Amino acid sequence: MDAAVIVVGAGPAGMMLAGELRLAGVEVVVLERLVERTGESRGLGFTARTMEVFDQRGILPRFGEVETSTQGHFGGLPIDFGVLEGAWQAAKTVPQSVTETHLEQWATGLGADIRRGHEVLSLTDDGAGVTVEVRGPEGKHTLRAAYLVGCDGGRSSVRKAAGFDFPGTAATMEMYLADIKGVELQPRMIGETLPGGMVMVGPLPGGITRIIVCERGTPPQRRETPPSWHEVADAWKRLTGDDIAHAEPVWVSAFGNATRQVTEYRRGRVILAGDSAHIHLPAGGQGMNTSIQDAVNLGWKLGAVVNGTATEELLDSYHSERHAVGKRLLMNTQAQGLLFLSGPEVQPLRDVLTELIQYGEVARHLAGMVSGLEITYDVGTGSHPLLGKRMPALELTTATRETSSTELLHTARGVLLDLADNPRLRARAAAWSDRVDIVTAVPGEVSATSGLRDTTAVLIRPDGHVAWAAPGSHHDLPMALERWFGAPLTG
Numbered sequence: 001m002d003a004a005v006i007v008v009g010a011g012p013a014g015m016m017l018a019g020e021l022r023l024a025g026v027e028v029v030v031l032e033r034l035v036e037r038t039g040e041s042r043g044l045g046f047t048a049r050t051m052e053v054f055d056q057r058g059i060l061p062r063f064g065e066v067e068t069s070t071q072g073h074f075g076g077l078p079i080d081f082g083v084l085e086g087a088w089q090a091a092k093t094v095p096q097s098v099t100e101t102h103l104e105q106w107a108t109g110l111g112a113d114i115r116r117g118h119e120v121l122s123l124t125d126d127g128a129g130v131t132v133e134v135r136g137p138e139g140k141h142t143l144r145a146a147y148l149v150g151c152d153g154g155r156s157s158v159r160k161a162a163g164f165d166f167p168g169t170a171a172t173m174e175m176y177l178a179d180i181k182g183v184e185l186q187p188r189m190i191g192e193t194l195p196g197g198m199v200m201v202g203p204l205p206g207g208i209t210r211i212i213v214c215e216r217g218t219p220p221q222r223r224e225t226p227p228s229w230h231e232v233a234d235a236w237k238r239l240t241g242d243d244i245a246h247a248e249p250v251w252v253s254a255f256g257n258a259t260r261q262v263t264e265y266r267r268g269r270v271i272l273a274g275d276s277a278h279i280h281l282p283a284g285g286q287g288m289n290t291s292i293q294d295a296v297n298l299g300w301k302l303g304a305v306v307n308g309t310a311t312e313e314l315l316d317s318y319h320s321e322r323h324a325v326g327k328r329l330l331m332n333t334q335a336q337g338l339l340f341l342s343g344p345e346v347q348p349l350r351d352v353l354t355e356l357i358q359y360g361e362v363a364r365h366l367a368g369m370v371s372g373l374e375i376t377y378d379v380g381t382g383s384h385p386l387l388g389k390r391m392p393a394l395e396l397t398t399a400t401r402e403t404s405s406t407e408l409l410h411t412a413r414g415v416l417l418d419l420a421d422n423p424r425l426r427a428r429a430a431a432w433s434d435r436v437d438i439v440t441a442v443p444g445e446v447s448a449t450s451g452l453r454d455t456t457a458v459l460i461r462p463d464g465h466v467a468w469a470a471p472g473s474h475h476d477l478p479m480a481l482e483r484w485f486g487a488p489l490t491g
Helices: 011-022 050-055 096-109 157-161 229-240 287-307 313-343 342-355 360-371 423-432 477-485
Strands: 003-008 028-032 044-047 071-074 077-078 090-095 113-116 119-125 130-138 141-148 174-181 188-192 198-206 209-214 248-254 259-261 270-272 395-397 402-404 414-418 436-441 457-460 464-470
Touching: 003 011, 003 130, 003 287, 011 028, 011 287, 028 141, 044 050, 044 287, 050 090, 050 287, 071 287, 071 313, 071 360, 077 342, 077 360, 090 096, 096 270, 119 141, 119 157, 141 287, 157 270, 174 229, 198 229, 198 313, 198 342, 209 229, 229 248, 270 287, 287 313, 313 342, 313 360, 342 402, 414 423, 414 477, 423 436, 423 477, 457 477, 464 477
Parallel strands: 003 028, 003 141, 028 113, 141 270, 414 436
Antiparallel strands: 044 090, 071 077, 119 130, 130 141, 174 209, 174 248, 188 198, 198 209, 395 402, 414 457, 457 464
16 A cells, blocks of 8 residues: 555645545645645635634634625625524635645645545556556656545545546536636625626735626636636626626636535545535635535544454444435525526515514524525434534643643544543443543633533544533443444453
């Protein structure tokens, strides 16, 4: 084996996965077709859930001061995400290129081997490992690993080579995205519906303005190169009446509303994550965030299987948990597309939803869906409100220091948090201490909405989700530990 895991694609999902695997002590090689990052930024900022993910790995400080906001939308209808009590605010205007840079620096700092200018030509999964043929700067060669993960985007060569089924719907329209200089435009941060289509305008750092243009009735094109700037400027003028042809384009791109998802996230020793597994209309900026969260769900599980502490049954849970998340992602982006890309015939529906969003429960439901904060995994039955959900940030005092539940997850290990100084509980978990940190602590202030009132113990997975809690879980602690962390140590 040249590495335990080969990751194909050095975008946000690939870099996040590489870092997660290195935290698990797994040797990883990342193969990237491009010689260097393009500097283009399809995604901007990150959602509240990704803010939590970056915080739990200690990555967030790398971004410095981040502009945040509670303002968001669902299909162009404004929602105040402040209705989600205790949640992080979403980061705004952080270009995807900046996110990729920080993730790459984090992953390489942990020892990930990033190889740019290396294109995967073919792959073979023989049941004992995966062999890939690669064309690199010095010619063709082969590499072999125990597992291969495709994080190589919507046109994934890994997905095609491994024969994954990718059902869904083809694009029915084309939209333009451009970052431009030398023009002043009125901000239209939430897509503005016009008689002929939709436009969006947002300021970016460095005097750059981002525009998105969707001219209704424009058929999708199979483009090998980006559209020209005059195509974008002409569409803008037809929709708004304004001439912006004199602006300087920084970069121009086109995208459609194709919606597809693979039927399985894993086939043998080949696994998919991020846009390789699902493509959709980029409504609400969910694509990059879901991809990063795919990687966080997969990394610790794949690491445990490679290290021999867990069986492939744990790896199967990656598909069962994240395929369901991807399915809801496709559903909500399709719904949003109907709302802000359709014509006046949909205005009655927009009006009804605008009324419904005024109800707190509806606003919380839609905000949770778009932000990813609604995600709950099946970790077993019980009455505790946090089972399967992410552990909220909790200030803690141990015998030696002040810390937090978030800081305890920096190393991507499991955490058993004993909040009632229960020696018997700690003794029952001792056989998993090589994989799970057992921490006795006094909690700080616990809010009424945190779900932690009267909680005496919590088992937290490396991805931050609660796998067991007391009181409230209907299965005992050793059963939960074995399910998520493998067999206990013996002898």
